[in-house]
Amino acid sequence: MTSLHETPAPACDAAALDALAAFGRFAAARGWVPATAGNFSVRLDAAHAVVTRSGIDKGNVGADDVAVVPLAGPIPAGMSAETPLHLARYRADARVGAVVHVHTLAATVLSRADRAAGAVRFAGFEMQKALAGITTHDAVVELPIFDNDQDTAALAERVEARLATSGVPGYVLAGHGLYAWGATMNDARRHLEGLEFLLACTLEERRIAR
Amino acid sequence: MTSLHETPAPACDAAALDALAAFGRFAAARGWVPATAGNFSVRLDAAHAVVTRSGIDKGNVGADDVAVVPLAGPIPAGMSAETPLHLARYRADARVGAVVHVHTLAATVLSRADRAAGAVRFAGFEMQKALAGITTHDAVVELPIFDNDQDTAALAERVEARLATSGVPGYVLAGHGLYAWGATMNDARRHLEGLEFLLACTLEERRIAR
Amino acid sequence: MTSLHETPAPACDAAALDALAAFGRFAAARGWVPATAGNFSVRLDAAHAVVTRSGIDKGNVGADDVAVVPLAGPIPAGMSAETPLHLARYRADARVGAVVHVHTLAATVLSRADRAAGAVRFAGFEMQKALAGITTHDAVVELPIFDNDQDTAALAERVEARLATSGVPGYVLAGHGLYAWGATMNDARRHLEGLEFLLACTLEERRIAR
């Protein structure tokens, strides 16, 4: 059996680049990647992913704005500090084909408001069915919250330890933003859109319920 | 007299597809169909409608994304679980030519907040005149709220029983979203836009009135 | 001297149609003309204006969607019920070259909230300088509020009686929407945008100040 480190690095294929660029345009149009924030990735094979580089305009992703990264590292220069969070997802679950991370207002504010609880809870929303494996609104969904940490390798370990028992395809970093993933980029985007809608509705309910 | 079941199924014509695609682009631009949510339909004849399929990107509806469905069933595979709600509207009222369903924040939040009252009430808004048959702001409009239910056939029966005496061309499902209809797709869209505006204003009034 | 009624009706020129269509696209993109709401006009000469017809998609105004209307009437069939409010502005002030009316959330909600006061008051905003004749933020601007009325001819009389002493190029109808005007369509749009920004900021201050 060949170890991950011995796998020759594949090139970024056109489909992967198209998926990253299309998601970037979508996210930028909604204002979810302000100030070059956010990063997205697509799995290439069992040992590699294509990840957006740091500091680029996420609404206009081209071939020079992404890099092929071995899941086991090392991470090339010029990548986002959050790349370890992406790689950890691919290593932990072979079904994960795409990971997206954006900065939305609702995710940022609710992840701070509910940090002590460790999760944002949703119940009774039809939109919960946008998440893979959920077939009814009549359930409670817990979106995990993690404290933000500039040591993203350590953060990735804490995240993955908890995700092992979470059935939800996403999490929030407190004061930072929202992560979501799926078997394909379409699935990752659907999960992200669904979670953001649930967060936005929940934030609105806090505004009128006090 | 020929029964509904014996009517040969017509093909989806270009006008119907154009109407569904144009409405989809409109709804997607406003963020009303997140995570592939929402579904739309157009009546083809006395016994058939064209309905969007489940799980597709509602902002980019093509010929493969819709299906001709007999109003009396059976419903083909791959259709949205909410297709019975569309079909019931066409069966109940021969004047209905188009039905649209979207997930907006205001509809989702207010349908939960006012569920016990069974309706969201609007009064004194000029926008009430966007609804067919209403000619003054000086009236009370009651938008019915129904409890959400994954058994959409049973839900459709409850909905239609109440709609028989409601003059409003729309309703909300609690925690789920907004339905509207009209003689044409333009009418359905005008009703939807008008109801959404009324919901958004009402939500805003809750924010500042407490 | 020729009376207004004897003036031969001029044709709608290309510049007027372009101005109306461009404003319509702008307003539709911002969601200010939902459900075919809103209407806009441009003065053609001392006795005529071009006004958008009723019930059309205001984001896609073409030559068939406007009509030349004598300022002194009669109003042709198919025009908006609010046409008298436009005509009265042109008759009352020869400097008025364009009138625009839209339905925004902030205008609708604040015009209801402050109806008893008869005006929405702004003070200390730099944006007040967007209004013709205002050169400092250090002033109080009063945007008149009028009760809505389906008898728009009577409403126009009440509006004009008060506007004779108002220096502000706009007003709101309670629960209905915002009117603004100017010497040119650019001026009318600038006034509308400025007033809407002031309304939106004021509404936001109500949200956080309670």
Place this chain on the structure above:
Amino acid sequence: MTSLHETPAPACDAAALDALAAFGRFAAARGWVPATAGNFSVRLDAAHAVVTRSGIDKGNVGADDVAVVPLAGPIPAGMSAETPLHLARYRADARVGAVVHVHTLAATVLSRADRAAGAVRFAGFEMQKALAGITTHDAVVELPIFDNDQDTAALAERVEARLATSGVPGYVLAGHGLYAWGATMNDARRHLEGLEFLLACTLEERRIAR
């Protein structure tokens, strides 16, 4: 050594115009330059900048809509009253290559709400890292607030006196709007987007925290 006044005025180059036009389209799409508000500039050399003219549509900036202005003055006719605030930034810091000013709702409202405190304070947001020199969320960022003043030359002096000890690449004028700058237009835009996101999140926290 040649004094600033003796430097021959360079022409506006295509790159500078492109940067101003592109930023204008970006800002207009977000609604940050309503009613022709806002102004942007790019440094040309040690003694000159290109600045947008007053009263133009900031979403459609062409060659006639900008002017080369000596940093030491005099300011040509037709420029925004806020031009001195731009020039003072370039004179005070040779590293500043672009300055942008927009009117956003969050900046306008929070600059009024926190005027007595003299600053809007942010802490614990990952987005703080969008600001040059900040490498962690675990810090406090103080965005200076200045009272608005129609005497912008005097205002520029007060602003620069305080900025000498502020590490933040932006400030707000109370009831007026947001300024940001950077070594390049990309940097200025990133700072502006980051500060606006922080302001919007902070405003949202005020809504739900009372």
